[in-house]
Every structure is written in C-alpha cells, then in structure tokens.
Amino acid sequence: MKDTLNVGLVGYKFMGKAHSNAFRKLGMFFNPSLKVVMKAICGRDEEWVKQSAEKFGWESYETSWEKLVKRDDIDMVDIAAPSNVHKEIAIAAAEEGKHVFCEKPLALNLKDAREMLEAVEKNKVKHQIGFNYRFAPAVQLAKKLIDEGKIGKIYHFRALYLQDWVMDPEFPLVWRFDKKIAGSGALGDLGAHIIDLARFLVGEFDRVIGINKTFIKERPIVERMEGLSADAQAGAPRGEVTVDDATLFLAEFKNGALGSFEATRFANGHKNGMSFEINGSKGSLRFEFERMNELWYYSSEDSEGVQGFRLIQVTEPVHPYASAWWPAGHVIGYEHTFVHELYEFVEAIAHDRNACPDFNDGVKCSQVIEAVELSIAEGQWIEVDSL
Numbered sequence: 001m002k003d004t005l006n007v008g009l010v011g012y013k014f015m016g017k018a019h020s021n022a023f024r025k026l027g028m029f030f031n032p033s034l035k036v037v038m039k040a041i042c043g044r045d046e047e048w049v050k051q052s053a054e055k056f057g058w059e060s061y062e063t064s065w066e067k068l069v070k071r072d073d074i075d076m077v078d079i080a081a082p083s084n085v086h087k088e089i090a091i092a093a094a095e096e097g098k099h100v101f102c103e104k105p106l107a108l109n110l111k112d113a114r115e116m117l118e119a120v121e122k123n124k125v126k127h128q129i130g131f132n133y134r135f136a137p138a139v140q141l142a143k144k145l146i147d148e149g150k151i152g153k154i155y156h157f158r159a160l161y162l163q164d165w166v167m168d169p170e171f172p173l174v175w176r177f178d179k180k181i182a183g184s185g186a187l188g189d190l191g192a193h194i195i196d197l198a199r200f201l202v203g204e205f206d207r208v209i210g211i212n213k214t215f216i217k218e219r220p221i222v223e224r225m226e227g228l229s230a231d232a233q234a235g236a237p238r239g240e241v242t243v244d245d246a247t248l249f250l251a252e253f254k255n256g257a258l259g260s261f262e263a264t265r266f267a268n269g270h271k272n273g274m275s276f277e278i279n280g281s282k283g284s285l286r287f288e289f290e291r292m293n294e295l296w297y298y299s300s301e302d303s304e305g306v307q308g309f310r311l312i313q314v315t316e317p318v319h320p321y322a323s324a325w326w327p328a329g330h331v332i333g334y335e336h337t338f339v340h341e342l343y344e345f346v347e348a349i350a351h352d353r354n355a356c357p358d359f360n361d362g363v364k365c366s367q368v369i370e371a372v373e374l375s376i377a378e379g380q381w382i383e384v385d386s387l
C-alpha cells in the first residue's frame with residue numbers, strides 16, 4: 001500500500017495560502033498515516049503561481065487545472081479557488097479518481113452542489129468540505145459536551161457572523177460581490193459557516209425565514225485584489241453588486257430548538273466576529289472566534305451559590321487537537337483550524353473511512369442557504385426539505 005499522498009492545490013491567494021501552510025505543518029505537528037507531498041499548485045497567472053510555488057513550498061506548478069487533475073502523480077485535489085469553479089474542478093477530479101477537498105460554499109447553488117456530491121459518490125473518492133471553524137478545539141469541546149448531555153435538551157442556537165471590510169462605498173467590486181462567481185454574498189460566505197456549526201452542534205434544520213439587504217448597490221471596478229484587500233483606480237467606472245451585504249434569518253430545527261442567525265459585512269468594528277451561544281435545559285455554551293482558545297460553559301447542575309458562566313481555556317492536553325501543539329496556555333490561532341481539517345481528511349483517505357464534514361454536509365448547507373433565499377423572495381417560511 002502507498003504510504004504517501006500527493007496533493008495538487010488549485011488557488012494561491014487567501015485560502016491557497018491557508019491550505020499550503022496547513023500541508024506544511026501537518027507532518028511537523030501531527031503524525032498523519034500518509035506522508036503528504038506538496039506536488040503541485042495551480043493558478044491562472046504564471047508569474048504569481050510560480051512565485052507561490054516557491055514561497056509556499058510546492059514541488060511544481062500548473063496554470064491549467066484541467067492538466068493538474070489529469071496528472072498521474074496527483075492523488076488528491078484541493079480546491080481553494082472562487083466558488084464558480086468548484087463544480088467543474090471537483091467533478092473532473094473525481095472522474096480522474098482523485099480524492100477531493102473543496103472550500104465552502106460547495107457550489108454556486110444547490111443543484112450544482114448535488115451534482116458534485118453525485119460525482120464523488122459515483123467515482124468512490126473521498127470528499128470533504130472546508131468548514132474550518134468546526135476544527136477549533138473549543139468548538140470540538142462544545143460538541144463533546146453537547147453529546148455528553150452536559151447542557152441537556154437544546155432550546156436556542158444564536159449565531160452571529162460579523163465583518164466590516166467592505167463598508168467603504170469606494171471599496172471595489174471584488175469577485176465576492178458578483179453572484180455569478182460567489183453564488184451569494186454574506187449569506188453564502190459567512191452564513192455558510194454558522195449554518196454548518198448549527199448543523200454540527202444542534203441538528204438538522206426544519207424551516208427558515210429571512211430578510212436581506214444590499215446597502216451599497218454599485219462599486220468601482222476592481223484593479224487588484226489580494227487576500228481581503230483590493231484597490232480600484234480613482235474615478236474607475238462602477239459596476240453592480242449582485243449579492244446581499246447582510247442576511248438575517250430565523251430557523252426552527254427538527255428537534256424543536258429555535259435558531260437566529262445574522263451574517264453581515266456591515267458590522268462596523270467587527271473584523272471576523274463569528275460567535276454563537278447555545279442554551280439547553282441543563283446549561284449553556286458560548287464561543288467567540290476572535291477568542292478561539294476559550295469556551296464559556298454554564299451548568300445549572302453546579303451547586304447553588306456558585307453557579308455562573310465559567311471560562312474554559314481550551315489549551316490543555318486533554319482538549320481536542322491541543323496536545324499536537326504547545327504546552328497548556330500556549331494558544332493557537334486561525335491557521336490551525338486548517339491543519340486540523342486537512343489532517344482529518346488525510347486520515348479518512350488513509351483508513352478508507354468517510355470524511356467529515358463531507359460533500360453531503362456541503363449540500364445540506366446549500367439547501368439551507370437556498371431555503372433562506374426563497375423565504376426572502378416569497379416573504380414566508382420555507383421547509384428546508386422541500387428543496
């Protein structure tokens with residue numbers, strides 16, 4: 001049996017860098033069952049992809065993903081490119097027998113997401129979607145406490161995903177404002193994460209109803225984009241924003257719990273403010289991503305007089321993933337969530353088991369997104385399973 005896994009990565013910008021960093025760290029901090037080889041990185045701009053290959057540590061580069069997925073020396077294709085190319089690459093890679101990891105949201109819409117799922121299942125390759133926040137140790141601990149019944153029956157899930165990086169009306173029309181490339185705006189980009197966390201921690205959605213808004217309807221045409229920053233020339237012509245700047249929605253889960261969700265790029269002062277609180281019959285849990293090494297836990301079973309939210313520093317060797325890193329109290333950050341998710345994917349491939357979260361989870365998330373969009377269009381509650 002092969003003891004290596006040769007990876008081909010599509011994308012060299014924000015996510016491409018996050019994934020490259022994760023592949024480099026994997027072997028250093030974890031003991032993956034397969035040795036990960038960073039075979040090739042792919043991107044359209046030859047100069048840029050060549051530089052990225054050297055800087056991030058890839059053995060080679062390609063400027064055509066069609067070529068990358070056909071290479072005999074590639075076992076797994078990792079898609080960290082904008083959402084409009086996910087489907088084509090994932091299906092082609094699966095047809096070539098490659099395992100596929102794909103960034104969120106899985107596709108531009110539910111129909112495409114389902115086609116992607118069908119392709120990976122038909123070709124019997126492993127598949128995983130990049131819901132990286134599941135892999136924060138504190139989120140994994142929250143899941144463990146919920147599964148152990150520590151907070152009892154869940155009544156409420158309350159989640160926010162707040163950013164402010166596009167608030168300036170002069171911020172250019174980057175691809176994330178284009179429905180044809182991004183699928184949707186705040187809902188698909190930010191909402192997808194909290195929808196996934198809700199499914200992970202609480203359960204399946206029953207019905208949803210939402211509202212949304214595009215506050216700035218036209219923006220200057222972009223000249224250059226890197227990471228989340230971009231420039232446009234002074235006086236540049238303007239183009240239309242075709243996605244939501246903010247989406248808020250209410251939900252009822254199949255287990256009877258109620259949820260409220262807010263995904264916005266117009267929350268001034270909030271940079272990556274993802275947070276949630278869960279209230280159950282025996283206690284509550286609270287998490288804020290920008291303090292990702294902490295989890296707040298309230299137990300109504302604590303003795304009278306000492307009850308109160310307690311702060312757990314999720315850095316002890318007993319905590320999920322923590323022992324792979326540093327001694328207790330030596331905190332970890334955003335990039336570590338990518339190491340954890342890719343480690344799990346490598347293990348799923350090595351041990352021939354289903355990865356988690358996989359394309360099924362991607363489809364379920366797209367189903368909720370589309371149900372929210374439909375509820376907004378029709379101004380009424382939508383049963384998620386009707387889609």
Ligand code: SOE
Pocket residue numbers: 163189190228272
């Ligand atoms: C930009 O809004 C972004 O990078 C998202 O695309 C990511 O999924 C999220 O984790 C951080 O913000």
